[in-house]
Amino acid sequence: MFTLTFPDGAQRQVQPGATPLEVAKEISPSLAKAALAADLDGELVSLVHPIHKDARIRFLTWEDEAGKTVYWHSSAHVLAQAVKELWPAALLDDGPATEAGFFYDIKFPTPIGEEDLTRIEEKMREVLKRKERLVRRELCADEARSFFAARGERFKLELIDAIAARGESISVYEQGAWADLCRGPHLLDTGKIKAVKVLSVAGAYLHGDEKNEQLQRVRAISFPSQAELDQHLFLIEEAKKRDHRKLGRELELFSFHEVGPGFPFWHPNGTVVYDELVRFWRELHREAGYSEIRTPMILSESLWHKSGHWEHYRENMYFTQIDEQDYAVKPMNCPGCCTIFGSQPHSYKELPLKLAELGQVHRHEKSGVLQGLFRVRMFTQDDAHIFCTPPQIEDEIVKVIQLVDWIYSTFGFGYEMELSTRPEEKFIGSLEVWEQAEGALKAALARVGAAYKLNPGDGAFYGPKIDFHIKDCLGRRWQCATIQLDFSMPERFELEYTAEDGSRQRPVMIHRAIFGSFERFIGILIEHFAGNLPTWLAPVQAIVLPITEGQLEAARSVQQELLKAGLRAQLETRSEKIGYKIRAAELRKIPWILVVGAREAEQGLVAVRRHGQGDLGVRPVAELVSELRGLVDGRRLEESVTA
RNA sequence: GCUCGCGUAGCUCAGUCGGUAGAGCGCAUCCUUGGUAAGGAUGAGGUCACCGGUUCGAAUCCGGUCGUGAGCUCCA
Numbered sequence: 152m153f154t155l156t157f158p159d160g161a162q163r164q165v166q167p168g169a170t171p172l173e174v175a176k177e178i179s180p181s182l183a184k185a186a187l188a189a190d191l192d193g194e195l196v197s198l199v200h201p202i203h204k205d206a207r208i209r210f211l212t213w214e215d216e217a218g219k220t221v222y223w224h225s226s227a228h229v230l231a232q233a234v235k236e237l238w239p240a241a242l243l244d245d246g247p248a249t250e251a252g253f254f255y256d257i258k259f260p261t262p263i264g265e266e267d268l269t270r271i272e273e274k275m276r277e278v279l280k281r282k283e284r285l286v287r288r289e290l291c292a293d294e295a296r297s298f299f300a301a302r303g304e305r306f307k308l309e310l311i312d313a314i315a316a317r318g319e320s321i322s323v324y325e326q327g328a329w330a331d332l333c334r335g336p337h338l339l340d341t342g343k344i345k346a347v348k349v350l351s352v353a354g355a356y357l358h359g360d361e362k363n364e365q366l367q368r369v370r371a372i373s374f375p376s377q378a379e380l381d382q383h384l385f386l387i388e389e390a391k392k393r394d395h396r397k398l399g400r401e402l403e404l405f406s407f408h409e410v411g412p413g414f415p416f417w418h419p420n421g422t423v424v425y426d427e428l429v430r431f432w433r434e435l436h437r438e439a440g441y442s443e444i445r446t447p448m449i450l451s452e453s454l455w456h457k458s459g460h461w462e463h464y465r466e467n468m469y470f471t472q473i474d475e476q477d478y479a480v481k482p483m484n485c486p487g488c489c490t491i492f493g494s495q496p497h498s499y500k501e502l503p504l505k506l507a508e509l510g511q512v513h514r515h516e517k518s519g520v521l522q523g524l525f526r527v528r529m530f531t532q533d534d535a536h537i538f539c540t541p542p543q544i545e546d547e548i549v550k551v552i553q554l555v556d557w558i559y560s561t562f563g564f565g566y567e568m569e570l571s572t573r574p575e576e577k578f579i580g581s582l583e584v585w586e587q588a589e590g591a592l593k594a595a596l597a598r599v600g601a602a603y604k605l606n607p608g609d610g611a612f613y614g615p616k617i618d619f620h621i622k623d624c625l626g627r628r629w630q631c632a633t634i635q636l637d638f639s640m641p642e643r644f645e646l647e648y649t650a651e652d653g654s655r656q657r658p659v660m661i662h663r664a665i666f667g668s669f670e671r672f673i674g675i676l677i678e679h680f681a682g683n684l685p686t687w688l689a690p691v692q693a694i695v696l697p698i699t700e701g702q703l704e705a706a707r708s709v710q711q712e713l714l715k716a717g718l719r720a721q722l723e724t725r726s727e728k729i730g731y732k733i734r735a736a737e738l739r740k741i742p743w744i745l746v747v748g749a750r751e752a753e754q755g756l757v758a759v760r761r762h763g764q765g766d767l768g769v770r771p772v773a774e775l776v777s778e779l780r781g782l783v784d785g786r787r788l789e790e791s792v793t794a
Numbered sequence: 795g796c797u798c799g800c801g802u803a804g805c806u807c808a809g810u811c812g813g814u815a816g817a818g819c820g821c822a823u824c825c826u827u828g829g830u831a832a833g834g835a836u837g838a839g840g841u842c843a844c845c846g847g848u849u850c851g852a853a854u855c856c857g858g859u860c861g862u863g864a865g866c867u868c869c870a
Contacts, residue, residue: 256866262798353865354797361867365797368865396863400805409843409861467869512870517795518861520868532870630870667870699827726827734831748829758830766830 155208165202172198172339175210186210187343188221188336195221197287197336213375223248225285225338226347226373230255232329233274234369238263243331244306244357244366252372256355258306259367263352271369272349282342283327287335295321299332306357307332346380347373395677396523402682402740404673404690405524413521413528415670420690423719424676425669427688429509431561431786432533432666439554441507441535446487448511452477457643458486467514484510485637485662488536489644497648502658503539503547509669510534524674525629531669537661538646541587547661548595548617548634555619555632555665556599562676563788567628568601569618571609578612580638588636588659589615613639621675629675631667636660683762686742687783692719693743695757696732705752709745709772716776718783737762742789743779 152164155174165174171189175182175198189196190209195217202208211218227246230253234241238259246255290298292315299307310332314321323330324337338344348371355368374380391397399405404421407414417425436443449471455461460468460482469480481487488506497504511531520526537547559566570592573585592615596603603617610616614636620628637660640646650656666672676684686692693713697706706722713720721741723732729746736744746758756769782789 254865265799351864352798355866356796359866361796365866367797370865407862412861514869517868519795519797519866521862526869530870633870664870671870696830698829701827728826728828728833729830730828731832732830737831744830746830750829760830 153202154205155202156206158207158209167203168201170199170201171196171208171210174202174208182210185212187212187218187338190217195336197221198339200336220248221336221338222343222375223253223373224333224335225341226344226371227253227255228285228324228326228331228333228337229275229278229341229344229347229373230271230349230369230371231257231331232326233271233278235329236278237270237274240303242304242306245310246331249370252350252370254355254368254370256357256366256368258357258364262367263369265352268349268352268369272347272371275347275349275371278327279341279344279347281327282340284340285337286325287322287337288325288330289320289322292321295323295332298323298330304332309358343375344373345375346377347371348380348384390678393678393681394523395525395674398677398682399524399674402690404677407523412518413516413526415524415527415529421673423690424673424684424688428666428669428672432509432558435554435558436507436535439505439550441505443507443509444488444491445508446484446491446510447481448513449473449478449480450487452479454486454490455479458489459639459643460486467516469513469515480513481510482512482514484508484512484532484534485536485640485660486644488534489640489646489660492536492538492646493644497538497658499540499648499650499656502648503537503543504658505535505537507533507535524670524677527668527670530671532664533666533669534662534664537663538641538648538658539661540656541584541591541659544588544591544636544659544661545595545598548592549598551634551661551663551665552595552599552601552617558665559619559621559632561786561788562679564621564675564679566632567620567622568596568603569606569609569620570596570603571606571611571616571618573610573615574608574612578610579642580614584638585615588638592617592634592636611635611637613637629667629671631672631675632665633663633667635662637662682740683742684740685782685787685789686779687786689740689742690719691721691739691741692779692783693745694721694723694736694739694741695745695747696723696729696736698729698746698748700726702747702749702752706747709747709757712772712776713779716780718776718779733760743775745775 153167155163155165163174171186172183175186186198188198188211189200190211191200191202192206211221213219213222224247227248231243231246234255234257240260242258244256244258246253292311295311296308299311311321321332322334324333324335326341350370350372352367352369354365357363357366372383374383399421402420403418404424405418406416408416433443452461452470455468464482468482471478471480488508491506492504509531511529513529516526516528521528539547572589578585596617616633616635618630619632621631622628641657641660646658647655648658695706695710697703703724710720710722723736725732733744740762742762744760744762746760748758751757751769755772757772757775758769759767759775761767
């Protein structure tokens with residue numbers, strides 16, 4: 152007998168070879184019905200996996216990420232089967248589950264188009280109706296090779312070789328007359344998959360490698376009920392409405408033009424948002440002991456040789472000539488900052504020295520990756536470089552993490568952290584320094600009590616780093632903040648400080664950004680708030696609407712009061728009906744709409760209307776002004792109106 | 795950069811079989827002075843992304859270029 156331990160600590164004895172499904176049935180029929188797979192000592196297993204040890208067990212349902220993964224992975228097999236029934240000559244590569252659905256990379260005899268998606272979807276429903284069992288079968292490498300060779304699946308043969316090379320066991324999952332190479336685990340049968348939607352088809356490289364031939368990636372999603380699918384499709388539509396590229400145009404924040412692909416043009420409204428963020432950032436950094444610097448946009452190519460960028464980053468840089476000398480447009484700010492640090496002697500007493508720079512950088516990104524403000528060729532980083540001694544690293548990292556947390560919480564953003572450590576091979580500096588640095592980062596994370604994901608070997612060649620990812624409304628994760636330790640740059644620039652004992656020492660450099668770039672951050676803000684920016688960030692904070700031209704002067708004086716209080720207020724002067732003017736202001740997402748009619752004008756009142764909330768009643772002008780000032784000064788989120 | 799799709803007025807989009815362009819919104823002018831999401835009239839706006847080809851004739855068919863979208867690869 153083996154002992155299974157459940158998440159709540161309860162235990163149960165089972166016979167050797169018992170399966171999670173049998174265990175679930177003993178507990179309750181509803182659990183057996185809801186269970187999709189099980190977690191056995193951290194291993195993801197199917198419900199018919201025989202248990203041959205004492206273990207902790209947890210049943211995975213649709214509510215668990217891992218449960219969804221199994222569900223969608225099985226759905227991917229259904230997709231593949233449907234495709235093979237429609238195009239027997241299609242060649243399959245790989246078809247995993249993703250964060251939201253699943254895909255399959257396929258080489259079609261002739262490329263398919265959007266119009267084929269419905270056919271695939273209908274065929275999938277047909278396959279699902281058969282409610283076929285997914286049966287696992289283990290094969291040796293040669294059996295597997297002849298199995299897929301007989302079917303002409305040459306991509307699968309490559310996958311088999313890769314699996315065999317890793318010394319892993321090879322298995323196929325059969326469903327009806329068809330079978331796919333797969334590690335599993337899977338659902339017991341396809342009957343639990345109730346609703347499917349084939350979403351898109353796009354190019355993808357074989358095995359995800361750019362050098363390989365191009366296949367087509369068919370993306371789809373499935374749900375246990377039609378209602379859940381409908382809800383998901385509704386959310387996709389809602390997300391599209393928030394697309395910052397659309398809102399950016401509608402709200403006249405920024406634009407892109409053929410004369411500068413990837414180079415954003417900031418319109419007056421967008422510039423206000425940008426400047427407010429800068430102001431917020433400056434306030435916090437001044438308080439946190441940073442000094443601000445500015446370094447040139449174009450610098451001699453020799454500097455970029457020295458920094459290593461020419462060697463490692465040339466592909467992404469723009470070059471030019473001045474007086475027949477070679478120059479480069481800066482893609483990063485660190486060399487400029489190091490030039491300042493190196494321009495004068497430093498004492499240990501100055502450390503940690505924190506030099507911040509709103510550095511505008513240009514990077515030649517591949518044309519295909521440009522994407523609104525999320526991926527541009529010119530952007531401004533809220534950069535800073537902290538020069539310190541190795542023992543100071545931990546404290547400084549803690550302070551940066553706290554600053555990031557403060558800034559993100561001001562916008563109501565959730566985020567995830569990742570720690571990337573020393574690469575296996577390509578790295579500079581001694582193992583000792585790396586260990587010290589990684590230890591400092593881990594200690595800092597522990598001190599702030601942050602949960603983080605470890606990416607072993609994912610650090611830069613010059614040092615380990617902590618990355619912060621914000622999740623946007625489409626579920627995409629964007630790296631914004633980053634904290635990177637850098638042992639390389641101080642070395643290359645021969646930076647030094649005089650230590651207590653008079654010796655010359657090399658400082659450690661911490662490279663960090665919090666917004667990451669203003670461009671991307673604003674893009675995320677727009678989508679996060681669906682364009683309804685909090686009052687402190689809104690390009691126009693209030694608009695005054697006279698009901699008739701008779702109140703134009705009274706309305707103008709209300710506007711003057713707001714302007715005097717430092718608020719961004721406009722006056723509507725068009726002679727339209729009030730309904731029309733309100734509609735226009737609502738569409739511009741102006742947070743405060745102030746209506747002045749004969750009644751209000753007489754008593755020094757305004758009728759207040761908050762965007763999205765309708766009429767809030769009348770209020771004395773002075774009272775409203777101080778309320779708005781409070782919102783702005785406190786950089787209040789006003790969640791009730793932005794949600 | 796690669797694959798596929800798309801490109802018509804400031805915006806959203808029609809435009810049939812190849813016969814040199816249309817709507818709504820917005821904008822301008824005039825009328826209207828209306829109390830919480832669209833009052834009315836008139837008018838201006840387009841080298842149909844660009845270059846080339848086929849054709850008597852191209853927004854429409856073909857090729858190329860540029861831009862853009864979905865992905866891939868890469869990243870703040």
